[in-house]
Amino acid sequence: MAHxxxxxxxxxxxxxxxxxxxxxxxxTRVSARTREHVLAVAAELGYxxxxxxxxxxxxxxxxxxxxxxxxxxPHYFELIRGAELRAKASEYTLVLVNAEESPRIEYDQIQRLxxxxxxxxxxxxxxxxxxxxxxxxxxxxxxMNRELGGIPSVVLDHVxxxxxxxxxxxxxxxxxxxxxxxxxxxxxxxxxxxxLRTAAESLGIAAERVGPFMPKVSQxxxxxxxxxxxxxxxxxxxxxxxxxxxVQRLAQRGVxxxxxxxxxxxxxxxxxxxxxxxxxxxxxxxxxxxxxxxxILLDMATPNGRTRTPxxxxxxxxxxxxxxxxxxxxx
Amino acid sequence: MAHxxxxxxxxxxxxxxxxxxxxxxxxTRVSARTREHVLAVAAELGYxxxxxxxxxxxxxxxxxxxxxxxxxxPHYFELIRGAELRAKASEYTLVLVNAEESPRIEYDQIQRLxxxxxxxxxxxxxxxxxxxxxxxxxxxxxxMNRELGGIPSVVLDHVxxxxxxxxxxxxxxxxxxxxxxxxxxxxxxxxxxxxLRTAAESLGIAAERVGPFMPKVSQxxxxxxxxxxxxxxxxxxxxxxxxxxxVQRLAQRGVxxxxxxxxxxxxxxxxxxxxxxxxxxxxxxxxxxxxxxxxILLDMATPNGRTRTPxxxxxxxxxxxxxxxxxxxxx
DNA sequence: GTGAAAGCGCTAACAG
DNA sequence: CTGTTAGCGCTTTCAC
Numbered sequence: 001m002a003h004x005x006x007x008x009x010x011x012x013x014x015x016x017x018x019x020x021x022x023x024x025x026x027x028t029r030v031s032a033r034t035r036e037h038v039l040a041v042a043a044e045l046g047y048x049x050x051x052x053x054x055x056x057x058x059x060x061x062x063x064x065x066x067x068x069x070x071x072x073x074p075h076y077f078e079l080i081r082g083a084e085l086r087a088k089a090s091e092y093t094l095v096l097v098n099a100e101e102s103p104r105i106e107y108d109q110i111q112r113l114x115x116x117x118x119x120x121x122x123x124x125x126x127x128x129x130x131x132x133x134x135x136x137x138x139x140x141x142x143x144m145n146r147e148l149g150g151i152p153s154v155v156l157d158h159v160x161x162x163x164x165x166x167x168x169x170x171x172x173x174x175x176x177x178x179x180x181x182x183x184x185x186x187x188x189x190x191x192x193x194x195x196l197r198t199a200a201e202s203l204g205i206a207a208e209r210v211g212p213f214m215p216k217v218s219q220x221x222x223x224x225x226x227x228x229x230x231x232x233x234x235x236x237x238x239x240x241x242x243x244x245x246x247v248q249r250l251a252q253r254g255v256x257x258x259x260x261x262x263x264x265x266x267x268x269x270x271x272x273x274x275x276x277x278x279x280x281x282x283x284x285x286x287x288x289x290x291x292x293x294x295x296i297l298l299d300m301a302t303p304n305g306r307t308r309t310p311x312x313x314x315x316x317x318x319x320x321x322x323x324x325x326x327x328x329x330x331x
Numbered sequence: 332m333a334h335x336x337x338x339x340x341x342x343x344x345x346x347x348x349x350x351x352x353x354x355x356x357x358x359t360r361v362s363a364r365t366r367e368h369v370l371a372v373a374a375e376l377g378y379x380x381x382x383x384x385x386x387x388x389x390x391x392x393x394x395x396x397x398x399x400x401x402x403x404x405p406h407y408f409e410l411i412r413g414a415e416l417r418a419k420a421s422e423y424t425l426v427l428v429n430a431e432e433s434p435r436i437e438y439d440q441i442q443r444l445x446x447x448x449x450x451x452x453x454x455x456x457x458x459x460x461x462x463x464x465x466x467x468x469x470x471x472x473x474x475m476n477r478e479l480g481g482i483p484s485v486v487l488d489h490v491x492x493x494x495x496x497x498x499x500x501x502x503x504x505x506x507x508x509x510x511x512x513x514x515x516x517x518x519x520x521x522x523x524x525x526x527l528r529t530a531a532e533s534l535g536i537a538a539e540r541v542g543p544f545m546p547k548v549s550q551x552x553x554x555x556x557x558x559x560x561x562x563x564x565x566x567x568x569x570x571x572x573x574x575x576x577x578v579q580r581l582a583q584r585g586v587x588x589x590x591x592x593x594x595x596x597x598x599x600x601x602x603x604x605x606x607x608x609x610x611x612x613x614x615x616x617x618x619x620x621x622x623x624x625x626x627i628l629l630d631m632a633t634p635n636g637r638t639r640t641p642x643x644x645x646x647x648x649x650x651x652x653x654x655x656x657x658x659x660x661x662x
Numbered sequence: 663g664t665g666a667a668a669g670c671g672c673t674a675a676c677a678g
Numbered sequence: 679c680t681g682t683t684a685g686c687g688c689t690t691t692c693a694c
Contacts, residue, residue, distance in 0.1 A: 016681045017672080018680075056381075057672055091443070093443075098419070336687055389689075
């Protein structure tokens, strides 16, 4: 038999369909003997419960969707890993969606999935607040690396992290930094800039911003050139991808890193440990962000779970000191 | 109304449920006027067809699963991108599963999903042939970077690629290479080794193999040390991750690349262009592999589609020459 | 061209 | 503890 159903099992086992159903879903409510008999028959027939039929009734799909603003960025990879890991641990299925940096695609994809998943984790969503609120009203939503009142979120502590970056630069004698900004609709970009500026201010050094730039290696050229129009001795790039592009362009222009200028990135992607010079960058437990986000989501999907978990998780960052930062050149 | 159904739409539009259904699924079989009316009402109510109810009846889920042997490897990332891209283009949902290099996990995950997806693309599957055949008997399956008679597959042309590698090395004066093998259950590993050996033989140079090694940077140490026990002047590592680890270890031991020994990797991952020296590696259109695999799968799921597409796609590789290979040292 | 009704596979009352 | 039965939302004969 191709795909046996509970009817087939029930017939073969000489019981009612509900008994078969119970043997699988609420095993305690069947006598041990019948249960074992049913399970044995089911196994013999190769029966597998049909999750769709189950979902149709229960409204629960055992599936969560993860939406990533740009799957091209290796950074998200870690988030995906963490999310996949956690979902699997609870036997949940993880659906992956790439928004290609387009709010419209992001929104459409989410709407398409709204009735087939139990909830969404959105990584660095580019959607405007209103859209997020509207989606959160339909389904449980957890944000990763973005915050919005009322919606649970998991973020790395970039305020603290940016302060560490600035302290690090100040201790090396830098008095002027420039932030190469990420996309305009990136919450992360504004968060980082405001944290950087605050820290710079309180430590008495100058900070300015140029950009926005798409956070890709290929944009590093324009970003580096932008940075060189300032008098900054330290460049803080929106992420490692951009930072790597900046370092490449700087080398091309004969500007030495870190002798002439220091460069700092964000995310601590795999490649930042491999390039030359190795990149100083603000890392953190990204896998853990993915893990935590899915965990919160699963909790929200559980009855009474909504209150158990703190809705706003802030994970510590970690400033990874490598070769791209050094003492400030004389000005 | 939270989740309007066709009943709600039918009631509001003053038609039968079947008419609403037809308006969505077989628009030609409703008069233009009623169709537009129904669609208008549906839109107003915010009606969205429930894919599970649809799947329950049709058996088609508009979903494909991609199983990856180890999501940790950035190489798969490209495959995932391609697959995601192609699935989205047909409004299919892509479910992502990580097998963590464990055949058992891989098998269990697949069985879990068998009744909820329309098919599987398996990237570098570690499953034994029998399992693959059994799964392919249940659902459409497309293999990526693995071949098995009767099951459609998309692979890069590693036979040709390995020959290019060997020719490249021979032209640099190398007379002895060592292959640092990947996992024992990796089809890729045996394919590469046999292609390498054949090419070496026909070009009259020595080839030997050490390993197997897990293809991770961390294994590069052991792999490099293994390679140094041979008299080879060229190292061909199972993939870039391993190659990067090897290069690091070599540097540690004071062995210069490429002056003392040349190193070649596979996959052309992002990082291989960033490390020092930059890695010579056998790349190819990995995104295209992912794309093609999903395309074949979707074709198989379409009636009459099974015959339309060639079941075995071989895409060209591309030897990317960078700094890690050079003329052989005198022996 | 449209409606009525059965059924996809499963679960949850409700009886017994 | 177990059987009967009515749907979950949708598609599809079969009538009209």
